[in-house]
Amino acid sequence: MVDPAVPADLAALTAQYEAVRQRVKDTKKSGDAAAQTAAIEDLKQAQRTLSAAKDASKAAAKAAAGSAAAPGAAAGSTDAATKAPVKADPAAAAALSTEAETASSGYVLKVPKGTRDYLPKEMAIRERMFDTIRAVFKRHGGVTIDTPVFELRDILMGKYGEDSKLIYDLQDQGGELCSLRYDLTVPFARFLAMNTDLSTIKRYHIGKVYRRDQPSVNKGRMREFFQTDWDIAGIYDPMIPDAECVRVMVEILTDLKIPRWRVKINHRKILDGMFDVCGVPEDKIRAISSAVDKLDKMAWAEVRKEMIDEKGLDPQVADRIGEYVKLSGLTELVDTLAQDPRLKANARAQEGVEDMRLLFRYLEIYGVMDKVVFDLSLARGLDYYTGIIYEAVLLPSSEAAGEDDLTVGVGSIAAGGRYDNLVGMFSNNRSVPCVGVSIGVERVFAILSRMEAAKASAAVDTRVYVCGMGKGDDLCTAQRMKLASELWDAGIAAEFMFKTKPRMQAQFDYVDANHIPIVVNLFPKDVAEGIVTLKCAELGVNAQVPRGEVVAEIQKLLPQLA
Amino acid sequence: MVDPAVPADLAALTAQYEAVRQRVKDTKKSGDAAAQTAAIEDLKQAQRTLSAAKDASKAAAKAAAGSAAAPGAAAGSTDAATKAPVKADPAAAAALSTEAETASSGYVLKVPKGTRDYLPKEMAIRERMFDTIRAVFKRHGGVTIDTPVFELRDILMGKYGEDSKLIYDLQDQGGELCSLRYDLTVPFARFLAMNTDLSTIKRYHIGKVYRRDQPSVNKGRMREFFQTDWDIAGIYDPMIPDAECVRVMVEILTDLKIPRWRVKINHRKILDGMFDVCGVPEDKIRAISSAVDKLDKMAWAEVRKEMIDEKGLDPQVADRIGEYVKLSGLTELVDTLAQDPRLKANARAQEGVEDMRLLFRYLEIYGVMDKVVFDLSLARGLDYYTGIIYEAVLLPSSEAAGEDDLTVGVGSIAAGGRYDNLVGMFSNNRSVPCVGVSIGVERVFAILSRMEAAKASAAVDTRVYVCGMGKGDDLCTAQRMKLASELWDAGIAAEFMFKTKPRMQAQFDYVDANHIPIVVNLFPKDVAEGIVTLKCAELGVNAQVPRGEVVAEIQKLLPQLA
Incomplete structure (x- = not known):
């Protein structure tokens, strides 16, 4: 079931944590901002590792003491399903003992070195970035393809010179030897060599690539990262596709509003x-x-x-x-x-x-x-x-390089060129000349993140929040669901709180945190009379409207919103 | 440079090919449509493998004979860059010998077993599918996250019962032991356990997952495939988030127009x-x-x-x-x-x-x-x-199951449920109840592909094609580029042929094949007089318009197009 894991040595982890903490202090004094950021990142990681090990150690002690208390038992849940594990049910007890065993095996809760999770607000910035880039590609008649994340090892070998040592190999579990792709260009060349009926193509490909490089969070150098490639393949007259690649690069950086x-x-x-x-x-x-x-x-x-x-x-x-x-x-x-x-x-x-x-x-x-x-x-x-x-x-800022200088730690943000012989490496009977550009989306993302850090932006696109107001055991649960349902039917993004008796403040907090522009308040007494309250601070609306007209009223407001 | 590869044994590959060809004949007689489709797929693969091996063998023979003829030399290219390799240039000759060496190493040009490439037309269907699904998620206040394609091996172990044997491991190249993710659910639980400040979230995640299963192209069972998950995490009142998950599933299948x-x-x-x-x-x-x-x-x-x-x-x-x-x-x-x-x-x-x-x-x-x-x-x-x-x-078709029965070979197309204890497996101090649904996008894609097979659909979004017409050494190349540039500036997707003297028929063929609705024809004599021809068959437009007004005229036509 669960692989045996070496129990985390708490003393060693604590010492490690203290060492990193000292490094943060030292770098603070030294004034080297880059080193300091790196040290802080390491400290966060050390803290997480230590805290996970402590949790595991506690659980192991508990399990050893024969206690089978459910981890969630003290959470004060009001959900019947959540309460289930604490009941004296044989199946649940079995599940619990598995849980304790797993926990006591001492998970180090982290992602692999050089990789990271992206949180919703970061993803919102990333998706807007990809949408902008994709729109330019489509404006130039681009089509997209997809290729597997791993390729036969032979396809990748001998294409990257010394950097071949950075290629991630899959374990030999029987069958073919495969490796994670190092870029999108060699798979594209392999794709063109295989699809002999495709002699011309303008293709874009947005996908993750993998390099066992020394990661540097500060420099945005990761082991898993996105590449965004645009390539024009085919036998054409000189410099016409080449010029279009430069134009595509200029359009993308302009549309992304990258300065200087x-x-x-x-x-x-x-x-x-x-x-x-x-x-x-x-x-x-x-x-x-x-x-x-x-x-x-x-x-x-x-x-x-x-x-x-x-x-x-x-x-x-x-x-x-x-x-x-x-x-x-x-x-x-x-x-x-x-x-x-x-x-x-x-x-x-x-x-x-x-x-x-x-x-x-x-x-x-x-x-x-x-x-x-x-x-x-x-x-x-x-x-x-x-x-x-x-x-x-x-280009470096004209002012002295300060913390706001977006160019610090960022090199090229897009690059490419003509490569006429790569497809021929896979294909003896034909040559497919290519020219392309790769947008350095991870660096661009770092810049956009810094530019957007100041702005208040939300990860959700919700336009309407339906609030249950007043007092009582049930704050219009069915009515809130019905209204949300009608809004969804009309194609309008709407949410409400998944509680029968939601706290007023909790609902308002959600609306504020997520910049939801329109709110409909349902008070039990109003609802009984067929009335709801429609609010939109941005447009100065605060009105009681008949329940039957509220969706239509909202549809009138939506196009007026910024 | 190039890893030595075992030279392909042509005789063995030929025998293999013949065996598969016999299987195709046999299955044809048997009337088992599924077996026949599978056999045909295998035949295509065998054919590719054999043909690649033959090419490699020829190249090896050539290389052995001391011939350094460029593979692309006979392609009749008009592009100066393409011609380069055949010139008597030391650098080019060096590049060539590398090429011959690589080719002679006998590439088997294929993707790893159980994976596949997606061609532009397939990707157009896939992207529309993902856009539709994403729109529903957003309509319900969903946010997205991203997690690495591989996780620490310990995170995945003990979560999938017997299916753990299907997990792809990365080779131990020093450092941590990692495995490719098997689904998006366990990484989501690991994410929630790590991000302790996120106690509630409605998240969607569209990403590839990996299973070393016996692939079946016919059943759409691949080793690399997309999962599209929607999950609501948090302590809420009973059945409210659960009901919304069912509603989300219904909206998605409805919006995708999946029948029955x-x-x-x-x-x-x-x-x-x-x-x-x-x-x-x-x-x-x-x-x-x-x-x-x-x-x-x-x-x-x-x-x-x-x-x-x-x-x-x-x-x-x-x-x-x-x-x-x-x-x-x-x-x-x-x-x-x-x-x-x-x-x-x-x-x-x-x-x-x-x-x-x-x-x-x-x-x-x-x-x-x-x-x-x-x-x-x-x-x-x-x-x-x-x-x-x-x-x-x-649901099965009411008529007798025929070739058009979309349900053949397709099982469930979306599924999910409530799982309240998974996050607790990673986290001892808290429980995060979850309920979610996973859309079987690969099966849905198979259905949509069959539904769209009849329809003429294009992979490109291009709205305007700028044609160089008439006769001469240069068919308005600069003028075509200038007009395309103005269209791009106006945000309109436009293309033209990358040739100074494009063939008229080749341009019309591209327009037809890609269903480009608007065409602007530039004849050298008209252009000299400041006139171009604007055509749009769909709207019955065929008019000579002043060059200075053509972008504005196109902007008037665009909203009228279907």
């Missing part, structure tokens, strides 16, 4: 051509590219040092790269590169430059030139890109 | 009391209850046989049970049971009977009496139920 961001754009062929003409040996190109990719977090001097000391690059070659990666601009940079004496001679670089010229022509038509910048320092880590690459980054 | 179904209701206390008064020994109650649960699939005679032969029940006791389980009705059955000489003396049964009396009073108010039936044969498998239990089942 910019889309950096570069091209793999320009990057590779640049490395080539600077004199980077062929076998060092990817390593040097990874070093350049760090320029958003590190100064050039540091990156240069890494190139020379760690990657063994000639200092002169590094300095030549340094001249290029400091360049950024728009169409004028395209002209500069087209005329650059070294790049001019590199066919690969010139192909990239011509792509960029066309891309900017299209981005101009799409009215998004003020949102983009051509940045030669953008490299992007993933190996599979073959054409343009882009990344939306938050 | 009924909600069977029973009560665990009546069931247990009935077994008690019939003389079932205490330790056999759950086993006998499981046997009764099969009455929806088996005749009484068979169930009786199982009770006596397999479970060792006294035949007289079985016959007494037989008298009860054939009873079904509504409030009159409540009266019958209240007066039943044997049950009258059983306190537990009478508690259940009084609950049912109150429930029917409330269901009468909620106007759903024509959708429910009190059925003493309903038992429900899960151990954790403590009060009322219910299950929505499809």
Whole structure:
């Protein structure tokens, strides 16, 4: 039945808790806000673990003493069903002993490391975010697909370079070897390779992915997180789908009302051509590219040092790269590169430059030139890109970075590029060129949460609350149910308290906490006369109306609400 | 890089394929439609596996012969990026050799057993289904939460009885032992136990769950599938939340337009009391209850046989049970049971009977009496139920069961009940009574798919398609992009073909296949004069309009569309 679990060592857990508490105090003094937040998170976790262990220990002591008192016995429930376990019923007693046994086995009540629950108010923000993003995808003719959360292990192997070690494997319980998906891109490529009749598709996919990375709650780096991908697959004319991906990214960030961001754009062929003409040996190109990719977090001097000391690059070659990666601009940079004496001679670089010229022509038509910048320092880590690459980054606040600075701890919020060879890895008989963008929804969610923290927002959508008022043994229970039923029939979100004798204050508290705009009060004496009280503070309504007209009256109010 | 994979044995796969093909022929003769569908599914899979293995084998032969021809080289692409790999570029050549190596490693292109991909048209049906269900949950003041797809293994152990063997474990890669969730109910109970400040909640959760069951595509039994749960937690007055759960179930099935179904209701206390008064020994109650649960699939005679032969029940006791389980009705059955000489003396049964009396009073108010039936044969498998239990089942068609009979192969489509002790299993200091319902969305999806199969439905929501017409090297590419951009700015879903010289027929085909209602045709000569052609077959529009007015004209048409 219940797996034997090692009883929690209370002394050890208490010591651990005290250690974390000290860390919180220390970080408070140090003034390092990030470290402090992390310590506080750890303290909460330690507190929960300790308290669960204490509960388990108490229950074990109780069980050992032969007591079979039901956990819920003292809860003062008025629900007959809740009371059942304390009755002298053999079945209930059996259930209880199981319960005590389970409790005494010492659950550590927590979610796995690097994962988390989302509470209703957080989910309300998340769902609004996904709805906004989905609306943009649909506006561009996007369709969605679904793929399993785990794939055959072979499908994922050899696609993520060193990061393959972060892949979660399922235990071998007989049958196929499977792993949790690491991203949505490789499953999409596998999907395209399998569905050979689908040669073109604009698809979006919102789903969870898994990485056994070192989690950091503070940086929003989790082991389970959502990815939201948009990809255009198919053989099309140059830069037309690419430009639409940039436009989709700009629309999403605009519609989400993310403040102060910019889309950096570069091209793999320009990057590779640049490395080539600077004199980077062929076998060092990817390593040097990874070093350049760090320029958003590190100064050039540091990156240069890494190139020379760690990657063994000639200092002169590094300095030549340094001249290029400091360049950024728009169409004028395209002209500069087209005329650059070294790049001019590199066919690969010139192909990239011509792509960029066309891309900017299209981005101009799409009215998004003020949102983009051509940045030669953008490299992007993933190996599979073959054409343009882009990344939306938050711009630092103009004021000194304070607690309200949304950019603290947040890197890129959307990124992607062209990858023409990935589908071919699964499929020998055809190539399906792709270009796409992934929205960093977890980072966007962190930003939206901070933006909404100040606002009073509710998780429920309820429009009407039906209150039982006055005194008595039954405060219009049947009448409240009947009215709620009529409101539901009319498609109106309505609630009432599941008590025959609800406390007035408890009902008002619920209405306030959940910002429910309309209230109908039912007093027994009024109801007997066919009258109810309709209230809507927002619209200044406070009126007695005939019971038969109240649904129609509410339908008149609803469109007037903010 | 790429994990070495055992090269697929073509001969064995071919033999396997032939065997399945024979099975399809055999089942065709036998006339067993279910077996035939299953065989055809298997054949498709065998075909895919074989074809992938053949491709891999060919590629391996090619690679061995030293050929490095790009897989996409013959695709006739007009996209510069696509052509890249065939150029004599060292980097591209390197990428190619990786590709050949990967291909030669012999991918079996498939998803794990018991899982599947969902194509855009299927997803459109699924998303409409989820939207409909979500709207009902919100109408009742529901909020949503999210929990991780995997939980600590200890949390899941000891909750599912024998079915625990179906739980997917994650491999031990260091750290905690985790398992994929088996349902959404146990994680919800764990969530409530952890969030001690949440003593009441109406929550819904739509998420995937995992079971290592024997999959059956035909019966819609998969290893990865969605559950859609609605639960009301909190200490409330008897039967008020329970009645709302039944009402929620009825609203959902009604809004989904599922034809011909009924909600069977029973009560665990009546069931247990009935077994008690019939003389079932205490330790056999759950086993006998499981046997009764099969009455929806088996005749009484068979169930009786199982009770006596397999479970060792006294035949007289079985016959007494037989008298009860054939009873079904509504409030009159409540009266019958209240007066039943044997049950009258059983306190537990009478508690259940009084609950049912109150429930029917409330269901009468909620106007759903024509959708429910009190059925003493309903038992429900899960151990954790403590009060009322219910299950929505499809009613067989009145005509002879034919291919159009939606009930074939589909059992219950929604089910649930009251479980007051589950949260207590995780939490010693409090009890949180719960009642809930789970919508069988995969079965509902199967029904909706069959209902929609006849209808022409599209996966895209696109309202306007912008066509490049006539002849020339560039068919208004910039102008098509500009108009699409203006439509997106106005929040209108619009598409155009990503080609500078699109074929007229290809554009019309896309419009037809995707039921896009409005088309704007751009002819180069008209565009030069500031004129475009606006077409909408549904509204009988076919007019030349000034380019500057076309977005406004479209905005006038949109609300008139069906």
